Amino acid sequence: MTGAPRPARNPLTAPVTSLPRPAEDAALDPEAMRQPLGNAWYCVGQSRSLGxxxxxxxxxxxxxxxxxxxxxxxxxxxxxxxxxxxxxxxxxxxxxxxxxxxxxxxxxxxxxxxxxxxxxxxxxxxxxxxxxxxxxxxxxxxxxxxxNPRLGPAAGPVAAVPELDFKPAGSLVVELVVEASYDLTTLSLVDPGHVAFVHDSWWFRPSKQLREKVKTFQPVPHGFVMTSHATTTSSPVYRLLGGVPEVEIEFRLPGVRLERIRAGEKRVANYTFATPLTPDRTLLTNALYWSMPALNLLKPIAWPLMRQFLTQDQQVLQHAQDGLDRKPTMVLFGQGDLPSQWYFRLKREALESARAGRAFVNPLEQRELRWRS
Ligand code: FES
Ligand SMILES: [Fe+2]
Structure with missing residues (x-):
């Protein structure tokens, strides 16, 4: 989407008409901003795959x-x-x-x-x-x-590896290689705008209507979280839990999305990790964990659905990568794209703090965002 440039109201809402240009910052190697972070934890497979x-x-x-x-x-x-x-x-x-x-x-x-x-x-x-x-x-x-491939300068503490704060009764894992860059793939983890268009399966999103969303975001160490709220979604997945589930979605560097769902004592977690394989191939790992033993019966149904969901991302990201290969610019536009801009700000701060040998300081502030999805 393009439009006449508007005056920037605030650094976070300024439209970005190209990929962030670290070249303007003489202190930071511009190439570093285009690479995945060298000093960070990346998921390299399930524990049980290693006997x-x-x-x-x-x-x-x-x-x-x-x-x-x-x-x-x-x-x-x-x-x-x-x-x-x-x-x-x-x-x-x-x-x-x-x-x-x-x-x-x-x-x-x-x-x-x-x-x-x-x-x-x-x-x-x-x-x-x-x-x-x-x-x-x-x-x-x-x-x-x-x-942690530990490439590039050593730095202070890097983002912690994700942990699970309940004992799961079962879990499902889907891994998929996406022929797209690490940044493009990781942006899909913080991009609310694509959900209605890409993930429009009946079982996930029965309604085709776009609805106004208002969510509060706040910084957490090395990332940001969409704070816990009673979900209004009509998704049958959430309805399975019964009651009105509370959902909290955290993003943290380098490319980790942690969705935590709570309905009374019942717990579900949907974790997604992006792992850079090569400059143009990224592994997406999705792990779903639940605390209710009864849900284990649904595993044979849930696995293909989860795979379908991830394949939807895979397909669209590969086509978008083709377009970015022809012209490597993006227009990050409107409040729905602010989390994408935040991703680049967090990444830049990780690089700058490492270069200066100082602690990472999260550059984000609490903020309410509005978009339609
Ligand atoms: S012993 Fe490894 S290549 Fe010769
Ligand atoms: Fe997606």
Missing amino acids: RTGLRAVELNGEQIVLGRAPDGIPFALRDRCPHRGMALSKGRFDGDTLMCPFHGWRFGTDGRCRDVPTLSEHDAADFSRIQVQRFPVCESAGFLWV
């Missing part, structure tokens, strides 16, 4: 990473590249103590240090103890593995 002594290769922000789990259950993440001739270590074996490269048998500890070069003669003075594979921080939370 004891098994290895798994994952892609993250252009890096190839091998994940494994030590016998004590603690996961580790190493660059999936043997320093000798570049072989993928994930193709080798892990005996619970060392990973063995399948090319010439070099062995590495879970800390990445070379432990053995079996082809070395006893009379060879070469010292392998200084050879090392890069190790990445890894942790587990909410049933997922999280890796």
